[in-house]
Amino acid sequence: MSWLFPWTISVPSPIGHIVIQGQSGIQRVAFADAPPEAQDDADPIGAGDAVRRYLAGELRALDAIELQLEGTAYQQRVWQAVRGIPPGDTRTYGDIAESLHSVARAVGRANATNPAPLFVPCHRVVGGSGDLTGYAFGLERKRWLLEHESRELDLF
Numbered sequence: 001m002s003w004l005f006p007w008t009i010s011v012p013s014p015i016g017h018i019v020i021q022g023q024s025g026i027q028r029v030a031f032a033d034a035p036p037e038a039q040d041d042a043d044p045i046g047a048g049d050a051v052r053r054y055l056a057g058e059l060r061a062l063d064a065i066e067l068q069l070e071g072t073a074y075q076q077r078v079w080q081a082v083r084g085i086p087p088g089d090t091r092t093y094g095d096i097a098e099s100l101h102s103v104a105r106a107v108g109r110a111n112a113t114n115p116a117p118l119f120v121p122c123h124r125v126v127g128g129s130g131d132l133t134g135y136a137f138g139l140e141r142k143r144w145l146l147e148h149e150s151r152e153l154d155l156f
Helices: 047-055 073-083 093-100 104-112 139-154
Strands: 007-013 016-022 026-032
Touching (some): 007 047, 073 093, 073 104
Antiparallel strands (some): 007 016
16 A cells, blocks of 8 residues: 555456556556555445456446546546447547547557556557557457457347
């Protein structure tokens, strides 16, 4: 536990441990190969439960979790646009840029600074040709997340 992040929880998943940190909302999310040494039993906002439900197929479980992300006004706009991409769908950097009256490169830079992947589903952002590009935690994880969402949507 640190002063910046009063609580830390970890949820095991098929793509590693999903480590979530925050105060009154989520401030940071990361993927790790092992759980953090220090984590809390308490999950004050239900983030761990939401991740477990997402992994079990309830793809909208992450939508209601409050975020407390620090970033510029532009980054916040990009993250909000990314958060609006429905599960099982993708958008290109250009699509998001067009919706924000911006340019794809700026969207890419803002997306690269996303402090809460999964909750701000940057795995749903792809290159202009539809190729999987740029995911800080590895393209294997990005591919798994997209396939998970597609698989779950195919069940309905």
